[in-house]
Amino acid sequence: MSNAISQRVADFLKEHEPFNYLPYEDLIQIANTIRVINLEKHKSLFQINDVLHDSFYVVASGVIHLTVISDAEETLLNKCYAGDIFGLRPFFAKNNYQMTAKAREESIIYAIPIATFKPFVAQNVEVLNFLLESFAVNTKNSLDSQNNGLMSDSVGYSDNQSDMMYFQSLSYNKAPLKISSEIAIKDAAQLVTENMVDSAIIIDQSYPIGIVTDKDFRSKVATGRFPLSNSIDKIMASPVITVTENISVAEAQLVMLKHSVSHLCVTHDGTDKSEVKGIISEHDLVVAQANNPGVLLKEIKRSQTSKELKLVRDKLTDIIQSSINKNIPLTHINSIAGEITLAIIKRAVEQSILDLGSPPARFAWLSIGSQGRKEQLLLTDQDSILVFEDVSAEKYRDVKDYFLKLAKKTTSTLEKVGFAACPQGHMASNMLWCKSLTDWTKQYNSWMNTPGENSNEISSVFFDYEMAFGEQKIEDAITETIFKNAKNNVLFFDYLGNDALKKPTPLNFFKKFNVEEDGENKGKFDIKTRALMPLIDGARLLVMSNNIKGINNTYLRYKQLAMVDPKFSEVYLNCADSYLVLSKFRAAEGLKNDSSGQYINMDELNKVDKEKLKNALAPMRELEELIKDRFQLTQFS
Amino acid sequence: MLDWLKNISKEHPEFWKNYTSKFEKKSNRYVSLSLETTGLNPNKDVILSFGAIAVVNDTILIGDTFEIAIPQYKYLHDNGITNDFLLESAQPKLAEPAAIEAFINYLGNATLVGHRIHFDVEMINEALEKLACGRLKNEALDIEIMYKKLHDIGDKNFSLDELANLFKIPKTERISTTDDAFTIALLFLKLKSRLKLQ
Numbered sequence: 001m002s003n004a005i006s007q008r009v010a011d012f013l014k015e016h017e018p019f020n021y022l023p024y025e026d027l028i029q030i031a032n033t034i035r036v037i038n039l040e041k042h043k044s045l046f047q048i049n050d051v052l053h054d055s056f057y058v059v060a061s062g063v064i065h066l067t068v069i070s071d072a073e074e075t076l077l078n079k080c081y082a083g084d085i086f087g088l089r090p091f092f093a094k095n096n097y098q099m100t101a102k103a104r105e106e107s108i109i110y111a112i113p114i115a116t117f118k119p120f121v122a123q124n125v126e127v128l129n130f131l132l133e134s135f136a137v138n139t140k141n142s143l144d145s146q147n148n149g150l151m152s153d154s155v156g157y158s159d160n161q162s163d164m165m166y167f168q169s170l171s172y173n174k175a176p177l178k179i180s181s182e183i184a185i186k187d188a189a190q191l192v193t194e195n196m197v198d199s200a201i202i203i204d205q206s207y208p209i210g211i212v213t214d215k216d217f218r219s220k221v222a223t224g225r226f227p228l229s230n231s232i233d234k235i236m237a238s239p240v241i242t243v244t245e246n247i248s249v250a251e252a253q254l255v256m257l258k259h260s261v262s263h264l265c266v267t268h269d270g271t272d273k274s275e276v277k278g279i280i281s282e283h284d285l286v287v288a289q290a291n292n293p294g295v296l297l298k299e300i301k302r303s304q305t306s307k308e309l310k311l312v313r314d315k316l317t318d319i320i321q322s323s324i325n326k327n328i329p330l331t332h333i334n335s336i337a338g339e340i341t342l343a344i345i346k347r348a349v350e351q352s353i354l355d356l357g358s359p360p361a362r363f364a365w366l367s368i369g370s371q372g373r374k375e376q377l378l379l380t381d382q383d384s385i386l387v388f389e390d391v392s393a394e395k396y397r398d399v400k401d402y403f404l405k406l407a408k409k410t411t412s413t414l415e416k417v418g419f420a421a422c423p424q425g426h427m428a429s430n431m432l433w434c435k436s437l438t439d440w441t442k443q444y445n446s447w448m449n450t451p452g453e454n455s456n457e458i459s460s461v462f463f464d465y466e467m468a469f470g471e472q473k474i475e476d477a478i479t480e481t482i483f484k485n486a487k488n489n490v491l492f493f494d495y496l497g498n499d500a501l502k503k504p505t506p507l508n509f510f511k512k513f514n515v516e517e518d519g520e521n522k523g524k525f526d527i528k529t530r531a532l533m534p535l536i537d538g539a540r541l542l543v544m545s546n547n548i549k550g551i552n553n554t555y556l557r558y559k560q561l562a563m564v565d566p567k568f569s570e571v572y573l574n575c576a577d578s579y580l581v582l583s584k585f586r587a588a589e590g591l592k593n594d595s596s597g598q599y600i601n602m603d604e605l606n607k608v609d610k611e612k613l614k615n616a617l618a619p620m621r622e623l624e625e626l627i628k629d630r631f632q633l634t635q636f637s
Numbered sequence: 638m639l640d641w642l643k644n645i646s647k648e649h650p651e652f653w654k655n656y657t658s659k660f661e662k663k664s665n666r667y668v669s670l671s672l673e674t675t676g677l678n679p680n681k682d683v684i685l686s687f688g689a690i691a692v693v694n695d696t697i698l699i700g701d702t703f704e705i706a707i708p709q710y711k712y713l714h715d716n717g718i719t720n721d722f723l724l725e726s727a728q729p730k731l732a733e734p735a736a737i738e739a740f741i742n743y744l745g746n747a748t749l750v751g752h753r754i755h756f757d758v759e760m761i762n763e764a765l766e767k768l769a770c771g772r773l774k775n776e777a778l779d780i781e782i783m784y785k786k787l788h789d790i791g792d793k794n795f796s797l798d799e800l801a802n803l804f805k806i807p808k809t810e811r812i813s814t815t816d817d818a819f820t821i822a823l824l825f826l827k828l829k830s831r832l833k834l835q
Contacts (some may be wrong), residue, residue, distance in 0.1 A: 004688070038695070040831070
């Protein structure tokens with residue numbers, strides 16, 4: 001029987017995997033058995049060790065977080081959005097739930113009874129594969145492969161990997177130990193030991209016919225069931241499970257689970273009637289899943305499309321998240337994230353050049369703003385400028401044209417990667433910010449010598465920059481211009497000082513947080529404008545007035561200031577610490593909600609965190625006083 | 638004054654006796670109901686379609702729905718209104734007596750949930766009277782009243798669309814009484830958990 005609602009639900013399901021593999025009539029039939037659940041924010045659907053439900057779940061709207069408890073801490077495994085399925089355990093296992101499903105925001109969930117869905121799984125291979133993969137991704141359980149039954153009882157959680165992590169290709173031992181079948185067990189064991197491996201492939205005319213692993217020596221030889229003098233083919237496992245080259249982590253894991261083996265033999269065409277190319281062990285899978293910035297950098301360099309770059313950026317988010325969870329110092333995370341983001345931008349420029357042909361003049365692509373300071377943890381917006389060397393007047397138009405095209409291409413690549421376009425248009429693709437070195441020099445001269453005259457909005461982001469791609473000399477020239485102009489330029493510093501102090505204060509008269517009064521972020525605390533920006537602006541101002549070059553990072557700027565200006569070193573050091581604490585709050589908020597983290601939801605902070613945040617805001621007053629003392633701020637106020 | 642005596646002597650139809658007997662037990666089932674009528678006067682206007690969906694244990698059962706359109710030939714003819722739109726709708730069609738009987742059987746002793754449900758109850762009571770039945774015995778909950786209670790609002794009224802917007806319930810292109818009933822059911826679940834009703 002079909003009714004308006006089951007049609008509506010079926011329409012929704014057919015847009016999503018694995019339901020899109022099923023015909024519409026089946027979906028109607030499934031929809032008719034669905035129960036709809038409304039889950040209030042922070043309510044959980046099931047918890048670790050709850051008895052299995054008789055259904056699995058599809059998110060209709062809202063966000064569900066899947067978490068495990070490890071070391072008494074709640075760790076996020078996965079976020080499920082509209083159309084995502086979760087709670088698949090009842091399909092594959094009999095024991096209780098191994099994770100908690102909790103609504104991150106008010107959610108509507110479709111519960112699909114296992115009993116109705118099972119026949120469709122059995123009939124449809126694609127659906128089965130999808131469920132298996134989803135289950136593997138949602139649990140990441142290496143122990144599950146040991147018992148023959150698909151899933152054992154513990155969740156081996158490994159630090160929050162994205163699903164994509166699973167689909168990277170796998171590196172494995174490409175020179176496995178190959179031995180012939182006549183060799184004695186003792187000699188084989190000797191070879192395995194000498195080669196420091198844990199397995200050997202037995203070959204017959206370069207085709208694999210069997211495999212021996214440590215386990216075989218242990219269970220079949222050490223137990224005395226076979227004497228040492230027997231030939232190796234008596235104890236080998238045969239046939240070997242073979243796979244093709246370039247297998248993904250997910251696939252390899254599935255094959256291991258399916259056959260309950262710990263090693264896979266890689267052959268030329270994936271059958272056991274072709275040449276052996278390597279061996280994949282469970283250990284390789286573990287290694288492949290470790291997040292490794294070095295690997296990411298390599299992947300960036302190899303990438304050909306914006307899509308590939310996006311995958312890398314997604315992985316970076318995972319690294320940042322797990323690093324923050326592990327309490328790795330934020331300065332360290334910042335520098336790793338900064339390097340990777342820089343590499344992404346660089347590669348984006350390279351990809352554009354590959355597309356457009358080589359540039360007609362030398363140029364520099366400078367990242368400005370947060371990336372210029374290497375403080376970009378979250379996917380915030382992109383800011384950049386492009387400076388090209390001076391060319392003769394008749395060539396100027398063509399050259400500018402080329403660079404504008406290049407910039408447009410690059411910014412759109414970066415947008416696809418996830419860096420939103422700058423709302424103020426501070427991007428190299430903007431005519432204004434893509435020009436020759438002479439024009440840029442003029443621009444900086446006019447900004448710095450006559451601030452507030454031509455435009456009130458000289459954006460301070462232009463004074464934090466880092467070269468992502470191009471000619472080092474050009475960057476140096478810009479730096480020189482800025483510092484030449486900065487020397488004894490009272491007017492300019494006063495302007496910046498005013499700008500820095502103009503930001504709204506974080507705490508009100510009663511030492512309560514000043515939260516947003518209206519708009520969609522009502523009741524939240526704007527940590528970016530009220531706390532981080534004043535610190536960043538203050539650092540930039542003081543560094544420039546002290547003629548400190550080459551340090552772009554806010555934290556390091558304060559550290560450096562403490563050294564060159566020892567009289568106020570305490571203020572500077574406090575500001576440096578505050579900056580780290582505040583950025584951490586912002587990063588945590590951003591990761592939790594997939595946002596830029598600008599607005600902190602105060603209701604979600606516990607008392608300790610609130611105090612911590614408040615304490616971090618304290619040094620701002622001292623900084624403010626210091627700036628007021630040092631510069632004459634009256635000229636612009 | 639002695640009207641009730643008349644009722645006693647009158648023989649009720651079989652389905653009605655069956656219905657009243659269900660009330661010996663208490664139900665944990667809710668039925669979210671939406672009616673389409675020709676107007677707002679229970680004495681003159683008639684029901685054009687029913688859409689209902691059941692809620693049990695805080696979950697909406699998609700399979701447990703009720704949708705019937707009533708092509709009110711006589712009423713529409715008398716008032717010179719065309720009924721093409723009803724005939725073309727995808728909902729199954731029944732004449733009024735059969736539709737009412739089917740609905741009463743579907744409803745049973747469940748608690749009714751609706752938006753301005755008392756009007757709906759009045760409409761059904763009018764139709765029941767024509768079939769020589771008594772009045773509905775079901776308890777009824779109104780989501781508009783629940784919402785006002787939640788926020789302690791006295792004098793403002795909220796349409797179903799307004800409520801759906803307030804709770805960010807996605808809109809659909811299809812507009813039938815069944816869709817409305819589904820929206821009401823979702824609103825009911827959200828309000829119920831917020832009001833901590835058991």
